[in-house]
Amino acid sequence: MSSITVAAHAKINLTLYVGNKRSDGYHDIDSIMHQIVLSDEITVSADDSLRLTVAEGTAPAGEDNLMWTAARRFLDAASLTKGLSMILKKRIPSPAGMGGGSADAAAVLLAANEVYDHPLSQDELLSLAAGLGADVPFCLAGGCARCQGIGEKMTPVTPWHGLPLVIVRPDISVSTGAAYAQIDASSHKRPDTTEQMVQALEEKNISLLSASLMNHFEEGLFPQEDELARTSEALSRFGRPFQMTGSGSAFFLIADDLKEARHIAETISREHSAWYTAVTETL
Ligand SMILES: C[C@@](CO)(OP(=O)(O)O)[C@H](O)COP(=O)(O)OP(=O)(O)OC[C@H]1O[C@@H](n2ccc(N)nc2=O)[C@H](O)[C@@H]1O
Ligand SMILES: Nc1ncnc2c1ncn2[C@@H]1O[C@H](COP(=O)(O)OP(=O)(O)O)[C@@H](O)[C@H]1O
Incomplete structure (x- = not known):
């Protein structure tokens, strides 16, 4: 196969418990990640050199794009003296906590392996993924998983397909590194509801799922970023479960x-025209 087009799906964190800072500077987490339908579109073709075109939306060009690093490391690991031509249609908002760059990098690894007739095993791809970023192994494995360690220790969890979602991104960016540092500075820790969330997904129990939603970053970031607190307030009036x-x-x-999702998205976008809104579903 000389060319392939794939969907690079975004993720949401249904739970996100942040543990202590480790000696390597990273934090252990306990998180249920679920892929959603919202995705970027990536076309990868065999070529003599490495090229990247952003054909839609906004994303870094060339070497600054995680897709470039993913392609370079794939070619090196597979000992290929060839290149790859990549076309990105960027639709996942960024940065957003939706793993867009990680999803694109994982999609490049999988697509490149197809295009060059599977020189690498799934374990070799997972090991390349782990070197690209904490969320990339999950994006490569896909579906729904409990992610521990820094995200690379994955246990598959029964996905809940088709949960209707409204995605809202206020017009501000949060740095992931700064958000982790903020957690270190705060003393409050919410209890880890990840076990409960696994049960909610297995039972397809929406009340238990709703009660198990938890994101540690909210506690530290909301008092610091007015726009996040404002978004939370704007969403709370619909009386439905929601979370960053x-x-x-x-x-x-x-x-x-x-x-209902479309109605809520229209209402929010009317009142907050600068915010990104989209209707999607869990995958
Ligand atoms: C917070 C999470 C939750 O899913 O997602 P996003 O908000 O990025 O989507 C992830 O842990 C983000 O993973 P990812 O975005 O891949 O992180 P990386 O690029 O590897 O790391 C960016 C920086 O965040 C910090 N970091 C990241 C992951 C982790 N478990 N502990 C950390 O302390 C480190 O300071 C690191 O330098
Ligand atoms: N393919 C890509 N898509 C989006 N951002 C990318 C990509 N490659 C590198 N980046 C860089 O990664 C940063 C984080 O983007 P993203 O992965 O979308 O964040 P998040 O994981 O918080 O959703 C961006 O600000 C951008 O500089």
């Missing part, structure tokens, strides 16, 4: 059905 995803600044709200 990852280190922000996007939120997800779980609607009863797609019709």
